[in-house]
Amino acid sequence: MRVAIIGAGAAGLASAKHVASNGFECDVFELREQLGGTWVYTDDVGTDIYGYPVYSAMYKGLRTNLPKEVMGFPDFPIPDQNKSYLTQAEILDFLNLYANHFDLKKLIKFSTMVTDVRPVEENQWRVTYINKPTNESVTRIYDAVMICNGHYNDPVFPHILGQENFNGKLEHSHTFRSPESYKGQRVLVVGAGPSGLDLTLQVSRVAKYVVLSHHSPEANKTAYPENVEKKPDIKRIVDSELVEFVDGSCCGFDVVLLCTGYKYSFPFLHESCGVTVDDNYIQPLYKHMIHIDKPTMCFIGIPFNVCAFQMFDLQARYFCKSLNGSMRLPSSEEMRMHTKREMQNRWAKGYSKRQAHMMGQYQETYYNDLAADANTIPIAPVLVKLRDLSVKRLYDDLLNFREDRYKILDNETYVKLKVQ
Numbered sequence: 001m002r003v004a005i006i007g008a009g010a011a012g013l014a015s016a017k018h019v020a021s022n023g024f025e026c027d028v029f030e031l032r033e034q035l036g037g038t039w040v041y042t043d044d045v046g047t048d049i050y051g052y053p054v055y056s057a058m059y060k061g062l063r064t065n066l067p068k069e070v071m072g073f074p075d076f077p078i079p080d081q082n083k084s085y086l087t088q089a090e091i092l093d094f095l096n097l098y099a100n101h102f103d104l105k106k107l108i109k110f111s112t113m114v115t116d117v118r119p120v121e122e123n124q125w126r127v128t129y130i131n132k133p134t135n136e137s138v139t140r141i142y143d144a145v146m147i148c149n150g151h152y153n154d155p156v157f158p159h160i161l162g163q164e165n166f167n168g169k170l171e172h173s174h175t176f177r178s179p180e181s182y183k184g185q186r187v188l189v190v191g192a193g194p195s196g197l198d199l200t201l202q203v204s205r206v207a208k209y210v211v212l213s214h215h216s217p218e219a220n221k222t223a224y225p226e227n228v229e230k231k232p233d234i235k236r237i238v239d240s241e242l243v244e245f246v247d248g249s250c251c252g253f254d255v256v257l258l259c260t261g262y263k264y265s266f267p268f269l270h271e272s273c274g275v276t277v278d279d280n281y282i283q284p285l286y287k288h289m290i291h292i293d294k295p296t297m298c299f300i301g302i303p304f305n306v307c308a309f310q311m312f313d314l315q316a317r318y319f320c321k322s323l324n325g326s327m328r329l330p331s332s333e334e335m336r337m338h339t340k341r342e343m344q345n346r347w348a349k350g351y352s353k354r355q356a357h358m359m360g361q362y363q364e365t366y367y368n369d370l371a372a373d374a375n376t377i378p379i380a381p382v383l384v385k386l387r388d389l390s391v392k393r394l395y396d397d398l399l400n401f402r403e404d405r406y407k408i409l410d411n412e413t414y415v416k417l418k419v420q
């Protein structure tokens with residue numbers, strides 16, 4: 001069994017660990033020169049020195065929005081430290097520690113971009129990749145493909161009425177690297193997801209003022225710094241600096257910072273793979289990960305609002321069980337029917353296509369379901385509780401949620417709960 005893994009972020013590393021421990025042969029392709037994906041900081045934006053896209057949305061000063069217990073792997077927790085919320089560099093160190101511990105670096109082809117994946121006869125896959133420094137292109141055949149390319153690479157740029165009038169800077173959070181260039185500026189942050197909220201805080205430390213335009217009821221609960229004002233959605237950009245909001249109010253800006261999210265994107269999948277992305281709904285996927293018609297292809301890390309690293313590990317275990325024959329997947333027809341029922345349920349509850357892979361309240365059921373099918377260890381329920389509490393805390397008290405006075409569990413209680 002030869003397995004190709006695309007990406008050496010947290011999802012690719014967890015996949016490599018399980019593929020290797022099953023005794024399968026494996027190549028991990030990573031377009032950057034180091035592992036860690038999201039958690040690698042670079043000053044670069046646009047294209048790199050070889051002319052390839054820079055896949056990075058990381059900015060200086062980022063600290064996690066979840067405590068370290070949630071961010072470890074089930075078989076490799078983050079070592080105990082005197083704080084809960086780690087920095088970008090600390091998570092990157094942790095991923096390197098994980099890769100060293102399981103001896104994964106030897107499996108990774110760095111500076112190597114996968115450019116084409118397509119099915120070939122006998123349920124195999126033809127994978128083509130380019131070594132960026134040499135520009136050499138190689139094609140190899142694999143028995144299975146695990147797609148771990150992350151989903152913060154293709155930014156969503158909404159069209160704002162009148163945006164061609166605006167003379168200031170219009171930037172997406174994907175290229176935001178540090179607040180320095182926003183010093184003394186009048187900044188409009190659009191969107192109140194985790195990035196929008198965090199960047200509002202970062203930028204407010206140096207900006208003249210920040211307006212956060214959003215429609216999230218959750219983001220109205222917390223207090224903000226004094227120079228931050230909330231506004232509803234944008235109606236239009238009136239002139240070179242003036243923005244009008246849907247409540248009729250207007251304000252002038254030097255910068256518009258779009259924190260408007262990302263699209264799932266798999267530019268290397270040839271159309272014969274039969275994978276479509278429609279408004280962020282990926283098809284045809286069983287349990288948000290297995291290609292229904294070609295089940296030797298899987299996607300690790302698609303669901304969001306999850307305990308990410310824990311889930312990557314569980315999904316990788318699930319897929320490996322299907323490869324090593326210890327778990328038999330249902331037929332394609334059964335998988336299609338199961339998915340149809342699941343999605344009908346979601347639509348009936350009011351979920352939009354954009355929320356097709358959102359877990360949130362479905363998290364625990366999803367994890368338990370995967371674990372039961374694959375007869376493997378589920379994710380500790382305490383981690384789901386810890387995640388939910390931390391997210392609630394973030395929205396209740398954005399300014400202080402990382403502070404120790406909010407420490408949700410001491411280590412001893414955490415270990416006890418985990419064992420139960």
Ligand code: FAD
Nearest residue numbers: 007009010011030031037038064065113114149150301308
């Ligand atoms: P990534 O980390 O994006 O890794 C994908 C890898 O695939 C990259 O290294 C990329 O270079 C590589 N790749 C892509 N295409 C190709 C190709 N064609 N060929 C070869 N290689 C390729 N999650 C949390 O749990 N807590 C947090 O606090 C948190 N903060 C975040 C802050 C920011 C700014 C962002 C953007 C995300 C944050 N996340 C957070 C989510 C985070 O992305 C996930 O937790 C996790 O790191 C994603 O891992 P991944 O392996 O799926 O993707």
